[in-house]
Amino acid sequence: MSDTAMEPGQGGAAPLPASYDMSEVGDWIALLKPRVMSLVVFSGLVGMLVAPGAGAMHPVLAATAILCIAVASGAAGAINMWYDRDIDAVMRRTAKRPIPDGRIAPGAALGFGITLAVASVTVMWMATNVAAAVVLALSIAFYVFVYTMWLKRRTPQNIVIGGAAGAFPPVIGWAAVTGDVTMVPLILFAIIFFWTPPHFWSLALWAHDDYARAGVPMLPVTNGAKETRRQIVIYAALLLPIGLLPWAVGFAGPAYAAVAAVLGGGFLLRAIFVLRDQQDEDGRSLTRDAPARACFRFSLYYLFILFAALAVDRLVLGS
Numbered sequence: 001m002s003d004t005a006m007e008p009g010q011g012g013a014a015p016l017p018a019s020y021d022m023s024e025v026g027d028w029i030a031l032l033k034p035r036v037m038s039l040v041v042f043s044g045l046v047g048m049l050v051a052p053g054a055g056a057m058h059p060v061l062a063a064t065a066i067l068c069i070a071v072a073s074g075a076a077g078a079i080n081m082w083y084d085r086d087i088d089a090v091m092r093r094t095a096k097r098p099i100p101d102g103r104i105a106p107g108a109a110l111g112f113g114i115t116l117a118v119a120s121v122t123v124m125w126m127a128t129n130v131a132a133a134v135v136l137a138l139s140i141a142f143y144v145f146v147y148t149m150w151l152k153r154r155t156p157q158n159i160v161i162g163g164a165a166g167a168f169p170p171v172i173g174w175a176a177v178t179g180d181v182t183m184v185p186l187i188l189f190a191i192i193f194f195w196t197p198p199h200f201w202s203l204a205l206w207a208h209d210d211y212a213r214a215g216v217p218m219l220p221v222t223n224g225a226k227e228t229r230r231q232i233v234i235y236a237a238l239l240l241p242i243g244l245l246p247w248a249v250g251f252a253g254p255a256y257a258a259v260a261a262v263l264g265g266g267f268l269l270r271a272i273f274v275l276r277d278q279q280d281e282d283g284r285s286l287t288r289d290a291p292a293r294a295c296f297r298f299s300l301y302y303l304f305i306l307f308a309a310l311a312v313d314r315l316v317l318g319s
Contacts, residue, residue, distance in 0.1 A: 027098040031081055031109055032074030040169045040304065043192065044069040046307040047170030047185055050314045051177035065176040069169055072120035072136050076143040078113030078297070082106050083148050087214035092208055128275035132176040139168035146304075154214070156222040159204075163196030165176040165188075170307075187245045194242050195303055198235040198271055201228050201295035204276070206289035215307070226283035229275045232295070236271035240264035246310060251298075263302050270295040 007307055011300040046056055054062075080199035081099055083087065089100035098104040117140050125133035132197050149163025153163075175181055204211060204218045205228055211218040220228045243264045247257035285292070 019190060026076075027103045028112070030098050031112065032103065033077030034074075036077060036160055036166075037073045037123040039300075040154055040166065041066060041070045043188070043302065045175040046311045047173030047188060048177055049173075050100040050184075051174040051309050054177050061127050062066040062176075065124060065132065065173070068120045068124040068127070068136065069172055071116050071141050071167075072124075075116035077114045078109055078116065079144050080148045082113060083144075084152075087153075087216060091210040091214050093228045095211050115219055118129045124172075124308060126294075128176040129179040131179050132172055133250070134244070135168060135172045135175050135181065139165055139172065140169070141294075146197075153154050154217065156219040159200045159219075160197050164193055165198070166193035176275035183249065184246065184251050187242075188310075190245070191239070191306070192303070194235055194239045195299065197203055198232040198239070199296065199303075200266070200300035201232050202274065202299060204228065205285070205292040207285075224283050225279065225285070227257065229277070229283070233268070233271045233275050236264075236268045240268055243306060252310055252313045253317060255317055256309050259309040260306060263306050267295075267298060267302050270298050 025103075039064070048057075048062060048065065070311065081097060082093075085097075085099040085106055088094035088097050095101065099106055099109055118258060121133050121137045121140070124136050132158060143165035144157045145164070147165050151158040151162045167189045171181055171185040174188075175184035201219055204220050208218075208225070212221045240261075243260040244257055246252040247254070247260065270291070273291040277289070277291045280286060
């Protein structure tokens with residue numbers, strides 16, 4: 001792009017200032033953790049779609065509620081990046097994030113996150129109801145204060161307890177429609193809660209050196225790879241029956257149950273492959289953690305397909 005501004009009378013629109021860089025927009029978007037946001041938005045949408053009375057909700061209000069969930073997720077991500085900028089700088093996986101790479105000032109990122117957080121909760125309250133706004137605020141606070149600031153740097157159980165933050169979206173979506181929280185959204189919460197440890201620990205196995213370098217007490221760093229593999233199997237085994245709970249309580253039909261059983265069994269099988277990975281005496285993988293990488297990828301498919309199956313079962317099959 002030319003640094004010379006267009007002279008008056010030359011015709012056409014004036015070019016953007018030379019200092020303007022579209023990459024700056026990308027940096028602000030990166031602060032929102034868009035890949036995490038996509039899963040948050042999807043699970044929140046499903047919680048809304050399967051809630052009683054969802055069809056009676058005005059489409060504009062429904063879209064506003066989903067937007068609030070997305071913005072709240074981004075706000076929590078931005079504040080997380082502000083707080084974790086020191087450890088992000090020494091981890092290969094995160095060193096190029098906007099704050100440690102010097103592209104966005106820490107104070108600006110914090111202000112951005114706080115502004116989005118307040119705006120998302122306020123708009124949710126005005127567009128839907130108090131219950132949805134309260135649960136939304138609780139999800140932000142839990143991720144920022146409980147997981148990011150308290151647990152992440154102090155205990156290997158950080159992702160177990162802190163994982164609750166990522167389990168709130170279907171509860172928020174449900175509350176936005178109904179104004180309350182009943183057993184079904186809590187079951188959806190439980191599915192994501194028990195899904196999070198095997199999902200994240202599969203990643204942590206092959207990102208072990210990064211976490212060790214940053215001093216983050218993830219389970220593979222504190223308890224070793226062997227114990228992490230064992231815990232992945234335990235949580236995958238627990239997730240199998242929990243994934244069937246919507247059918248067991250009569251909220252979903254046999255089509256959902258079949259999908260949940262296949263997905264749960266597949267997840268457990270991949271967790272067993274992680275446990276049986278070729279290892280050295282210290283439990284480190286001799287295959288560059290290929291089974292753990294495969295388990296991590298499958299875990300993403302698991303949650304998307306499971307929640308999609310629930311929505312189809314309720315909305316299309318009429319269970």
